[in-house]
Amino acid sequence: MKNGTKLFTLKIGGEAGQGQQVAGLIFAKACSRGGLYTYDYSEYPSLIRGGLVTYQISVSEEPVFAAYNTVNLLVCLSKAAFINSKKELSDNAAVFYDGDKFKIEPGELPKIRQINLFSLPLTTIIRQAGLLPITANQVTLGAVAAVLDFDRKLLHSMIKDIFGAKGEKVVEMNIKAIEAGFDYAKNNCRIKNYTKLNTKPEKKDKVVITANEAVALGTIAAGCKFFSSYPMTPASSILHNLANWAKESGMVVKQSEDEISAIHMALGASFAGARAMTCTSGGGFALMVEGLALSAMTETPVVIAESQRPGPATGLPTWGGQEDLRFVANTGHGDFIRIVLTPGDAKEAYFLTPWAFNLAEKYQVPVIILLDKFISEGHESVADLTDKKIIINRGKLLTREQLGKIKEYKRYELTKDGVSFRALPGMAGGVHIANSDEHDEFGFSTEGFMPEIRIRQVDKRYAKLPAILKDLPKPRFYGSKKAKTTLIGWGSVKGPVLEALKSLPEGRYNFIHFTAVNPIDAAEVGKMLKGSGKLVLIESNKTGQFGDLLKQNLNVDFERKILKYSGIPFYPEELIEELSLKKATAIKIVKSKKKVKVK
Amino acid sequence: MAKAEDFKTNVKPTWCPGCGNFGLWQSYREALAELGLQPHNTAMVFDIGCCGNAANWHKLYAFHSLHGRTIPVAFAIKIANSELTVVADSGDGGGYGEGGNHFLHTCRTNIDITYIVHNNQIYGLTTGQASPTTEIGLQTKTTPQGQLDRPFHPLQVAIAQGATFVARGFTGDPMQLKNIIKEAIKHKGFSLVDILQPCITWNKLNTFTWYKQRVYKLEEQNWDAKDKEKALAKAGEWGDKIPTGIFYQEQAPSYESQLPQLKDKTLVEQGVQAQDISKFLKEFK
Numbered sequence: 001m002k003n004g005t006k007l008f009t010l011k012i013g014g015e016a017g018q019g020q021q022v023a024g025l026i027f028a029k030a031c032s033r034g035g036l037y038t039y040d041y042s043e044y045p046s047l048i049r050g051g052l053v054t055y056q057i058s059v060s061e062e063p064v065f066a067a068y069n070t071v072n073l074l075v076c077l078s079k080a081a082f083i084n085s086k087k088e089l090s091d092n093a094a095v096f097y098d099g100d101k102f103k104i105e106p107g108e109l110p111k112i113r114q115i116n117l118f119s120l121p122l123t124t125i126i127r128q129a130g131l132l133p134i135t136a137n138q139v140t141l142g143a144v145a146a147v148l149d150f151d152r153k154l155l156h157s158m159i160k161d162i163f164g165a166k167g168e169k170v171v172e173m174n175i176k177a178i179e180a181g182f183d184y185a186k187n188n189c190r191i192k193n194y195t196k197l198n199t200k201p202e203k204k205d206k207v208v209i210t211a212n213e214a215v216a217l218g219t220i221a222a223g224c225k226f227f228s229s230y231p232m233t234p235a236s237s238i239l240h241n242l243a244n245w246a247k248e249s250g251m252v253v254k255q256s257e258d259e260i261s262a263i264h265m266a267l268g269a270s271f272a273g274a275r276a277m278t279c280t281s282g283g284g285f286a287l288m289v290e291g292l293a294l295s296a297m298t299e300t301p302v303v304i305a306e307s308q309r310p311g312p313a314t315g316l317p318t319w320g321g322q323e324d325l326r327f328v329a330n331t332g333h334g335d336f337i338r339i340v341l342t343p344g345d346a347k348e349a350y351f352l353t354p355w356a357f358n359l360a361e362k363y364q365v366p367v368i369i370l371l372d373k374f375i376s377e378g379h380e381s382v383a384d385l386t387d388k389k390i391i392i393n394r395g396k397l398l399t400r401e402q403l404g405k406i407k408e409y410k411r412y413e414l415t416k417d418g419v420s421f422r423a424l425p426g427m428a429g430g431v432h433i434a435n436s437d438e439h440d441e442f443g444f445s446t447e448g449f450m451p452e453i454r455i456r457q458v459d460k461r462y463a464k465l466p467a468i469l470k471d472l473p474k475p476r477f478y479g480s481k482k483a484k485t486t487l488i489g490w491g492s493v494k495g496p497v498l499e500a501l502k503s504l505p506e507g508r509y510n511f512i513h514f515t516a517v518n519p520i521d522a523a524e525v526g527k528m529l530k531g532s533g534k535l536v537l538i539e540s541n542k543t544g545q546f547g548d549l550l551k552q553n554l555n556v557d558f559e560r561k562i563l564k565y566s567g568i569p570f571y572p573e574e575l576i577e578e579l580s581l582k583k584a585t586a587i588k589i590v591k592s593k594k595k596v597k598v599k
Numbered sequence: 600m601a602k603a604e605d606f607k608t609n610v611k612p613t614w615c616p617g618c619g620n621f622g623l624w625q626s627y628r629e630a631l632a633e634l635g636l637q638p639h640n641t642a643m644v645f646d647i648g649c650c651g652n653a654a655n656w657h658k659l660y661a662f663h664s665l666h667g668r669t670i671p672v673a674f675a676i677k678i679a680n681s682e683l684t685v686v687a688d689s690g691d692g693g694g695y696g697e698g699g700n701h702f703l704h705t706c707r708t709n710i711d712i713t714y715i716v717h718n719n720q721i722y723g724l725t726t727g728q729a730s731p732t733t734e735i736g737l738q739t740k741t742t743p744q745g746q747l748d749r750p751f752h753p754l755q756v757a758i759a760q761g762a763t764f765v766a767r768g769f770t771g772d773p774m775q776l777k778n779i780i781k782e783a784i785k786h787k788g789f790s791l792v793d794i795l796q797p798c799i800t801w802n803k804l805n806t807f808t809w810y811k812q813r814v815y816k817l818e819e820q821n822w823d824a825k826d827k828e829k830a831l832a833k834a835g836e837w838g839d840k841i842p843t844g845i846f847y848q849e850q851a852p853s854y855e856s857q858l859p860q861l862k863d864k865t866l867v868e869q870g871v872q873a874q875d876i877s878k879f880l881k882e883f884k
């Protein structure tokens with residue numbers, strides 16, 4: 001960590017069902033309330049009980065954009081958790097393990113580092129304090145607070161907020177559990193020169209939030225009224241949250257029978273005049289593809305959130321990657337425009353969601369918000385999530401009055417900008433066919449015998465492109481203009497790269513992050529890259545999909561490609577090491593001999 | 600008041616002369632007019648097929664969807680604007696084959712839409728392949744040795760899946776058909792109207808005469824459409840005798856009527872404004 005700002009990483013590992021993610025989130029929010037910043041990452045298998053589930057969280061006094069790999073405090077609720085994570089322990093790290101369940105011998109610790117090993121006999125502590133076994137997580141958190149000198153009142157306030165609805169007794173019991181864990185660790189677990197997490201009252205309006213939750217909030221903010229989806233990790237929490245809020249938000253949320261139905265429902269609601277959206281992961285998106293083409297042909301606006309996980313097929317259901325970019329950018333039969341937005345964090349996800357709705361309605365095209373497990377499930381503590389105003393733009397949508405003044409309404413009227421006015425069912429004078437067949441200006445089916453109609457309609461749909469390019473979020477530049485090497489990335493690599501930049505020599509690297517990857521504004525990107533030095537591509541996939549997409553659009557070459565496709569996110573340490581030109585271990589590098597040319 | 604002819608565009612139908620679809624269309628238009636509906640407050644979702652081509656000659660708000668994908672589109676149109684009369688229209692191929700899953704599950708929702716299926720027991724538009732309702736033994740382009748699969752029983756499936764209005768019409772009886780369609784549209788819930796529609800070009804077995812010789816009307820049999828078990832058995836009757844009419848009808852709250860979100864205004868009427876999210880932010884603090 002730069003300039004002595006404390007960075008601390010806690011990892012809790014155990015079996016599925018032991019509640020480490022819940023405990024972790026309590027800790028994250030307590031930190032956030034105490035003026036600290038956090039970023040978390042959770043690993044879990046696709047099963048409900050047993051297996052190994054880990055939760056790790058990096059905490060800092062300044063905003064932190066990714067979870068670090070190096071663990072300062074490891075809590076092991078199972079032996080497997082220890083075996084899995086011991087290699088990540090830092091020097092002077094502490095390890096807690098549930099000594100009532102299993103044993104860790106000092107000889108099992110990594111030899112090269114000084115490590116403080118403590119048994120935290122949860123069952124005994126719970127029994128002695130007269131608590132219920134269900135409070136084990138709180139005992140653990142109390143012990144964590146003790147070694148970190150962390151203000152327990154912050155944990156207490158979280159307990160009150162979470163369990164308040166269940167009554168005072170439940171609150172009391174959980175607070176008692178925290179105290180029991182705290183007392184035990186204070187008396188039994190002393191570490192010299194260990195991290196102190198200094199907290200202070202937080203004045204900012206902070207939230208601890210994932211990109212999925214931010215998308216769900218953005219969906220409400222955008223005035224979306226209909227949401228249909230079929231569950232699929234890691235997209236499901238968008239659906240869960242919206243379903244949970246539906247009564248209050250006024251949105252109708254429908255779990256459909258399959259993804260084909262989900263997208264067609266969204267199209268139906270949109271055709272009728274409501275803002276509509278769906279979400280899925282790559283496998284479900286594969287089923288939606290025909291609907292994507294239908295949206296394009298009928299010019300019915302739709303927003304689709306696709307949260308990626310590693311494929312092909314079922315792949316690694318609960319892990320992450322950026323492997324669907326080529327797919328979503330190219331899939332669908334026929335030539336048509338689709339917009340792909342790629343937020344890099346929760347805040348971008350929140351603001352890009354209403355933006356996606358505006359784009360969909362202004363240009364009457366499908367818009368995909370491409371996320372992935374890392375940001376979909378990684379909680380980030382964000383100050384001022386909602387500091388920018390949400391703007392609603394429904395594009396060329398007619399009111400009854402406007403429609404009344406039109407003599408002969410044509411749904412697919414040829415216009416300069418390619419966008420025609422929409423009339424909605426129920427409006428007199430606007431009757432038309434939204435047609436999946438190629439059609440004339442009125443919407444009536446046409447055949448190849450009238451090629452001029454076909455050509456004009458295709459050209460009309462593509463005439464939207466220049467305005468779309470102007471209207472997309474611009475790639476964002478981070479770091480010094482003079483840096484010799486420019487890092488290129490999109491979506492979730494933003495966090496780890498920004499973290500890595502904090503530790504790399506100042507001025508050596510800068511970073512261009514893309515939050516819109518399709519269509520590419522070649523002129524704009526060309527301008528940004530002009531004068532830049534070598535380019536390094538950073539992506540979470542095997543083949544450098546975004547690199548290929550850029551190459552299709554402009555003359556660029558990458559000096560190096562740093563590609564990781566293990567299902568695990570880039571860790572800042574890995575990137576720091578990689579970019580310091582030391583030998584890489586965990587990540588795959590593809591070196592290109594060609595010189596960088598930017599024209 | 601709109602007349603039957605007001606539901607017609609200037610486009611000339613491209614159906615084969617003598618196709619059962621002409622009669623179906625006539626009965627349908629009359630039903631809409633007699634119900635006092637207007638083209639602009641009727642939304643209809645069309646499949647791909649001979650049936651679906653009719654999107655071009657129906658004057659109303661039409662969504663010409665993909666093959667098999669009428670129901671989910673119609674479902675959501677009704678949710679978005681529950682004041683519209685919403686009809687999904689498909690063939691036996693699109694409705695029971697390609698779109699089978701939507702059919703199965705939308706019966707369960709009791710959404711207030713009407714599902715009209717042009718059942719000609721063949722794929723018409725794609726020139727005569729077997730459909731889910733093709734008779735065993737029938738030789739088609741894809742079953743030159745005769746169809747092996749047993750036919751799909753749409754009415755039984757619909758009843759079993761919880762549809763609250765299940766009927767069969769025949770294009771050879773336009774009066775009965777019109778009345779069934781009217782009842783189906785009036786019914787507050789999911790209505791299936793399976794319509795025997797002779798395809799004179801590709802189905803040489805199930806012809807107009809073939810149907811005519813077999814059909815009989817339930818309403819002439821003192822039929823009690825409230826008895827679900829009997830309806831289920833009746834819906835399986837197919838052979839020398841083929842019943843037509845309303846097999847089953849049940850009054851139950853429609854899907855959209857149970858949504859508090861639609862209580863005051865339709866979703867579309869509510870319009871789109873930037874929504875304040877502060878109350879949802881609390882749980883993240």
Ligand SMILES: Cc1ncc(C[n+]2csc(CCOP(=O)(O)OP(=O)(O)O)c2C)c(N)n1
Binds near residue numbers: 647
């Ligand atoms: C996804 C897809 N698969 C196949 C087709 C080709 N196709 C168009 S209509 C049709 C079948 C038509 O039969 P039916 O639904 O019974 O309607 P009919 O023509 O008999 O009225 C088929 C297979 C298509 N348009 N889309």
Ligand code: SF4
Binds near residue numbers: 617
């Ligand atoms: S092919 Fe058959 S269903 Fe199609 S229009 Fe001709 S007769 Fe009618």
Ligand SMILES: [Mg+2]
Binds near residue numbers: 691717718723
């Ligand atoms: Mg057919």
